[in-house]
Amino acid sequence: xxxxxxxxxxxxxxxxxxxxxxxxxxxxxxxxxxxxxxxxxxxxxxxxxxxxxxxxxxxxxxxxxxxxxxxxxxxxxxxxxxxxxxxxxxxxxxxxxxxxxxxxxxxxxxxxxxxxxxxxxxxxxxxxxxxxxxxxxxxxxxxxxxxxxxxxxxxxxxxxxxxxxxxxxxxxxxxxxxxxxxxxxxxxxxxxxxxxxxxxxxxxxxxxxxxxxxxxxxxxxxxxxxxxxxxxxxxxxxxxxxxxxxxxxxxxxxxxxxxxxxxxxxxxxxxxxxxxxxxxxxxxxxx
Numbered sequence: 001x002x003x004x005x006x007x008x009x010x011x012x013x014x015x016x017x018x019x020x021x022x023x024x025x026x027x028x029x030x031x032x033x034x035x036x037x038x039x040x041x042x043x044x045x046x047x048x049x050x051x052x053x054x055x056x057x058x059x060x061x062x063x064x065x066x067x068x069x070x071x072x073x074x075x076x077x078x079x080x081x082x083x084x085x086x087x088x089x090x091x092x093x094x095x096x097x098x099x100x101x102x103x104x105x106x107x108x109x110x111x112x113x114x115x116x117x118x119x120x121x122x123x124x125x126x127x128x129x130x131x132x133x134x135x136x137x138x139x140x141x142x143x144x145x146x147x148x149x150x151x152x153x154x155x156x157x158x159x160x161x162x163x164x165x166x167x168x169x170x171x172x173x174x175x176x177x178x179x180x181x182x183x184x185x186x187x188x189x190x191x192x193x194x195x196x197x198x199x200x201x202x203x204x205x206x207x208x209x210x211x212x213x214x215x216x217x218x219x220x221x222x223x224x225x226x227x228x229x230x231x232x233x234x235x236x237x238x239x240x241x242x243x244x245x246x247x248x249x250x251x252x253x254x255x256x257x258x259x260x261x262x263x264x265x266x267x268x269x270x271x272x273x274x275x276x277x278x279x280x281x282x283x284x285x286x287x
Contacts, residue, residue: 135202
């Protein structure tokens with residue numbers, strides 16, 4: 001695979017890509033398939049093109065595909081867990097079925113729903129009134145002396161490994177990008193006093209560290225599988241849910257429809273797309 005930067009975009013030249021098109025005198029096309037959960041599908045971001053999966057045509061896979069002029073197959077779906085990559089999600093087919101031996105690039109954002117992070121945030125918000133200046137969420141999830149959220153992340157690691165093995169089996173020649181989660185909470189651990197982010201003061205740092213642990217696990221599994229990890233956290237620091245409207249790229253916990261709470265907004269999806277785009281410039285050094 002050869003990667004070259006030019007005019008702010010990357011041109012991919014993959015052996016065997018678009019041979020049929022080339023034989024007909026056409027331009028080789030890169031086949032890109034996007035897998036993952038709501039951070040990839042972008043619920044609440046206009047325009048929604050798949051109501052079953054809360055998928056936007058302005059999510060990071062769509063933005064990336066348009067910039068690169070790739071042919072996109074996007075099966076990312078809100079609520080997906082690692083089990084839904086290889087198994088059905090209600091009436092939605094297993095995401096792996098979208099892959100073929102001719103798939104060239106695969107991105108996947110997965111793992112957050114396996115640890116129940118959305119439900120965890122709701123639990124944390126509900127505990128705030130019991131000790132608003134303390135860390136009732138952290139205490140709740142370490143009631144037995146063990147950080148239960150960290151334990152869930154550890155238990156999710158082999159599931160992510162299985163996802164990456166499944167991708168490799170169905171798309172053996174694809175370049176695989178494991179896209180991490182963006183910065184949800186203030187990096188300095190200092191929270192915000194807001195009705196839209198009802199978390200106790202001491203729980204911001206706990207939840208920040210939990211997200212970082214999740215991203216470290218994803219990075220490690222990507223490395224073990226020979227995939228490329230895309231860090232979207234560092235590039236989104238300073239745009240967390242505590243920031244004012246216009247500056248935040250992550251929506252707060254309390255929102256009005258159709259905005260999705262604790263998810264990237266349109267700016268956040270653009271930032272994630274940019275992070276993936278930049279990471280592609282390093283692919284040559286990895287593969």
